[in-house]
Amino acid sequence: MKKPIQKSEAEWRAQLTPEQYRITREHGTERAGISPLYHEKREGVFACVCCGEPLFLSGAKFESGSGWPSFHQPVEGEAVSQHEDSSFMMHRTEVCCARCEAHLGHVFPDGPQPTGLRYCINGAALDFKPAQAGAECHKEEAGS
Numbered sequence: 632m633k634k635p636i637q638k639s640e641a642e643w644r645a646q647l648t649p650e651q652y653r654i655t656r657e658h659g660t661e662r663a664g665i666s667p668l669y670h671e672k673r674e675g676v677f678a679c680v681c682c683g684e685p686l687f688l689s690g691a692k693f694e695s696g697s698g699w700p701s702f703h704q705p706v707e708g709e710a711v712s713q714h715e716d717s718s719f720m721m722h723r724t725e726v727c728c729a730r731c732e733a734h735l736g737h738v739f740p741d742g743p744q745p746t747g748l749r750y751c752i753n754g755a756a757l758d759f760k761p762a763q764a765g766a767e768c769h770k771e772e773a774g775s
Contacts, residue, residue, distance in 0.1 A: 636682045636731040643681070651680050654755045655733035658725070663698025666754020671700070675761040682731040683758065686710050687750070695742070695749055700757065702750040703742045711750075713738060726750055 638646075643656050653659040668677070677687040677700070687702040687710075695701035705711045709729055716725035716737065726735045735756045742749030 633684070633730055638731075647681065648755075651755050654753045655681050655735075658734040659753075660736075661699075661753045661755050666700065668700045668754035668757055668759055669698065671759055673759075673761050675759055676706070677702075677752075677757045677759055679728040679731060679733055679735075680756055680758045681733040682728060684710065684728055684730040686728065686735070686757070687752070689762075693743055695751065697749075697751055699736060699751045700754050701742070702752065703744075703746045703748055705750065711735065726752070728756075 640656070644652055647655065650661070654661060671689075671692070674689045676685045676689070677692070678685050685706045687705055691702040691704050693701055693703060712727045712729045712732070714725045714727065716723045723737045723739075726738050727733060728735060733756060734753075736750065736752040739749045739751060740747060
């Protein structure tokens with residue numbers, strides 16, 4: 632595991648937009664359907680907007696109809712942390728970046744196989760990094 636990232640409130644505010652700060656540092660939620668990442672279909676990696684840590688691969692993304700980008704699993708088990716969330720008189724499981732503790736969204740047990748989970752993530756908490764064109768070709772050439 633990489634070293635945890637800790638910054639002051641002023642450092643986070645200087646780095647993030649007001650919306651990113653509200654969502655990731657104050658446990659906010661964006662309105663459903665507003666994130667461009669909700670419709671993102673290219674291959675790539677969805678990383679934490681706060682620290683750049685890879686969180687989800689495009690292959691794990693699916694259309695949930697919820698209005699938020701949804702994934703059936705994180706990049707690896709340690710990429711995200713989970714915490715009980717009883718806010719708004721609901722019982723949910725909050726998902727955070729394991730490296731910087733940015734609030735990402737929530738996970739629900741109604742997703743597709745193979746995990747049966749739906750990581751419902753705020754697009755403002757993510758930074759999409761598209762796969763580099765030709766990256767697969769170069770990997771294959773290097774292995775032959």
